[in-house]
Amino acid sequence: MTLHVRVDGASGERIHPMDRGLLYGDGLFETVLFRDGTAPLWQRHMARLASGCVRLGLPLPDAQALRSRCEEAAGTWPCAALRITWTRGPGERGYAAPASPQPTCVIAAGAAPVVASAAVECGVKVHLCQTRLARQPLLAGMKHLNRLEQVLARAEWQAADIAEGLVCDVDGNLISATAANIFVALGGTLVTPAVDHCGVAGVVREELLSALPVTVRPLTLEDLMHAEELFLTSSIRGALPVAECDGRRHVPGTFVRRAQAHLQRIGVMVAV
Amino acid sequence: MTLHVRVDGASGERIHPMDRGLLYGDGLFETVLFRDGTAPLWQRHMARLASGCVRLGLPLPDAQALRSRCEEAAGTWPCAALRITWTRGPGERGYAAPASPQPTCVIAAGAAPVVASAAVECGVKVHLCQTRLARQPLLAGMKHLNRLEQVLARAEWQAADIAEGLVCDVDGNLISATAANIFVALGGTLVTPAVDHCGVAGVVREELLSALPVTVRPLTLEDLMHAEELFLTSSIRGALPVAECDGRRHVPGTFVRRAQAHLQRIGVMVAV
Known part of the structure; x- marks a missing residue:
C-alpha cells in the first residue's frame, strides 16, 4: 500500500521522538473516506x-485548514482513505502536559481498500475474540491513540478469509469489532450496544442512529446466538453483513439492506 | 530540560509517522536511572x-546492544534518567501487526531530576485523584505506551508543591501514584497492592518485594485513613515518604527508612 504522509502540512516530515502521541498515546485519530474529493461524513468526523x-x-x-489539507491529500485517488492523527505534540519527561501544547497533525492518505461486492452482498466471516475490553468511561467513545486492546484482539487470527473480530467487554457484553461497530437484528428490532464504557462512537454508527430506528442496549453472546441479522459498520467499508461467526451462519436481511441503501444515498457506499 | 535523543542508535533522527508506537501506542518503555554510568536496577528493567x-x-x-547504547547515552551525566521506548515499528493501516516487525528504539537521556533532601527526609505532598484506572489484566503490570489514564490523572492538579497523585481502580481500590508505586504501613505490616489488573510492576517495587517483608493485598481508601506510613517508589526517585495527602498528614517512620537504606545500599538513592 502506498501512503502519502504529511506531518503538519509538510510532505515527508517525521515525528519528534518526544511527541506525546508516541510517549503516551496522548492524542486522537480519525479514518476518513473521501469519494471524488468529498468526505460524506466529514462533519461527524470533525464533531467526534x-x-x-x-x-x-x-x-x-x-477546522478550515484541516479540511483543505485533507482535500488536497485525498485528491490523488477517486476513493481515498485518510488517517488524521492529532496529538498533544512534543513534551518533556512526565505525564504533565505542556502549558501551551503545539499539537502534531499527521495526515496519511492512500487509496481506500476495495470492498469486494461479494462482501457487500453475501457478507464476511468474523472471529469471536477472547480479548476483552476494559470498562473505562473516561476514554469510551473516543477514537484515541491507546489501542493495545485492539492490537491484541487483532492478533488472535491470521486466516486471510476472516475479515474482522467481534470483541466483548470484561463483563462478557458484546461491544464492537476490532475496527468496526456492530448492529444486530433481534425480534424485528435493530440493536447496537452503547459505547459509554468502552468502544468507539463510530461515525457510520452515529449516522445510522440518526437515520434509522435503532435501539441502544447491551448485547449478550446469547443475543448473538439468536440474532436474525448481524452487520458491521465502519467509515471505510460502510455496512457489511456478517455471514459467519466462528462457524455459525447468519443471513443478510432487510436491516442491512436498509443501512446500505442509506449509506449509498449519502455517498459512503456505492451500489454493487 | 535538555534531552539527548537517539532513535535506533543514530543521534537526532526522527520517528516514522506510521510508527505503530504513535498509531496505537503499540510498544513499551522503561525509565532507567544511571549513577556514574551504572544502572543499579538494569536487570529488573530488562526483565520487565x-x-x-x-x-x-x-x-x-x-540486550547487549541496548545496554551499550544506554551506557553511552548516560555517560554525559553523573546521574542520568533514560527513557527507552521500544515500539513495533512502522506499520500499514489497520491493527494487524506486520509479519516481520522492525522495532523502533528511542533512547532519550537527560540529567536525572534532583530529589530535594527535604523530600527524602520529611516527605512530599500528594493529591488523591478522581481519575480511576480500568481493570485490564491483559495489560496490567506492563509499562506500555497506552498512558491516557495517567495523563488524565496528572491533569487534575497544577500546584507546584504537589509531587504526585494517588490513583484508585474503578472499584475504588488504591493502586499506585500516576508515575510511582505505593507502599502503606498498616498494623505494623508493610503492604502494597497487586498490579495484576491495573498498574505497573515498578522495578523499585519489585526490588523491595525481594528485599523486605511486604504483603501484597488490596488497599482501600479506608486503609489509607489508618495508614501509619505511606511512601512512593519509582526508578528515578527511589522511596519518598508522603507527608500530606489532600490535607491529611502522614509521618515518615521506620518502614520508609528501611526501604531508603536498602535503596542507598544498592545505589538507587544517595544518603542525604
Whole structure:
C-alpha cells in the first residue's frame, strides 16, 4: 500500500521522538473516506474529533485548514482513505502536559481498500475474540491513540478469509469489532450496544442512529446466538453483513439492506 | 530540560509517522536511572521489558546492544534518567501487526531530576485523584505506551508543591501514584497492592518485594485513613515518604527508612 504522509502540512516530515502521541498515546485519530474529493461524513468526523479534544484537554485543530489539507491529500485517488492523527505534540519527561501544547497533525492518505461486492452482498466471516475490553468511561467513545486492546484482539487470527473480530467487554457484553461497530437484528428490532464504557462512537454508527430506528442496549453472546441479522459498520467499508461467526451462519436481511441503501444515498457506499 | 535523543542508535533522527508506537501506542518503555554510568536496577528493567515483549508479541531487543547504547547515552551525566521506548515499528493501516516487525528504539537521556533532601527526609505532598484506572489484566503490570489514564490523572492538579497523585481502580481500590508505586504501613505490616489488573510492576517495587517483608493485598481508601506510613517508589526517585495527602498528614517512620537504606545500599538513592 502506498501512503502519502504529511506531518503538519509538510510532505515527508517525521515525528519528534518526544511527541506525546508516541510517549503516551496522548492524542486522537480519525479514518476518513473521501469519494471524488468529498468526505460524506466529514462533519461527524470533525464533531467526534472536537469532542475528544475537549475530553482530553487538547487544543482543537483549525477546522478550515484541516479540511483543505485533507482535500488536497485525498485528491490523488477517486476513493481515498485518510488517517488524521492529532496529538498533544512534543513534551518533556512526565505525564504533565505542556502549558501551551503545539499539537502534531499527521495526515496519511492512500487509496481506500476495495470492498469486494461479494462482501457487500453475501457478507464476511468474523472471529469471536477472547480479548476483552476494559470498562473505562473516561476514554469510551473516543477514537484515541491507546489501542493495545485492539492490537491484541487483532492478533488472535491470521486466516486471510476472516475479515474482522467481534470483541466483548470484561463483563462478557458484546461491544464492537476490532475496527468496526456492530448492529444486530433481534425480534424485528435493530440493536447496537452503547459505547459509554468502552468502544468507539463510530461515525457510520452515529449516522445510522440518526437515520434509522435503532435501539441502544447491551448485547449478550446469547443475543448473538439468536440474532436474525448481524452487520458491521465502519467509515471505510460502510455496512457489511456478517455471514459467519466462528462457524455459525447468519443471513443478510432487510436491516442491512436498509443501512446500505442509506449509506449509498449519502455517498459512503456505492451500489454493487 | 535538555534531552539527548537517539532513535535506533543514530543521534537526532526522527520517528516514522506510521510508527505503530504513535498509531496505537503499540510498544513499551522503561525509565532507567544511571549513577556514574551504572544502572543499579538494569536487570529488573530488562526483565520487565522482555516480559512485556512476550505478552505483546513484540520482538525482544538485543540486550547487549541496548545496554551499550544506554551506557553511552548516560555517560554525559553523573546521574542520568533514560527513557527507552521500544515500539513495533512502522506499520500499514489497520491493527494487524506486520509479519516481520522492525522495532523502533528511542533512547532519550537527560540529567536525572534532583530529589530535594527535604523530600527524602520529611516527605512530599500528594493529591488523591478522581481519575480511576480500568481493570485490564491483559495489560496490567506492563509499562506500555497506552498512558491516557495517567495523563488524565496528572491533569487534575497544577500546584507546584504537589509531587504526585494517588490513583484508585474503578472499584475504588488504591493502586499506585500516576508515575510511582505505593507502599502503606498498616498494623505494623508493610503492604502494597497487586498490579495484576491495573498498574505497573515498578522495578523499585519489585526490588523491595525481594528485599523486605511486604504483603501484597488490596488497599482501600479506608486503609489509607489508618495508614501509619505511606511512601512512593519509582526508578528515578527511589522511596519518598508522603507527608500530606489532600490535607491529611502522614509521618515518615521506620518502614520508609528501611526501604531508603536498602535503596542507598544498592545505589538507587544517595544518603542525604
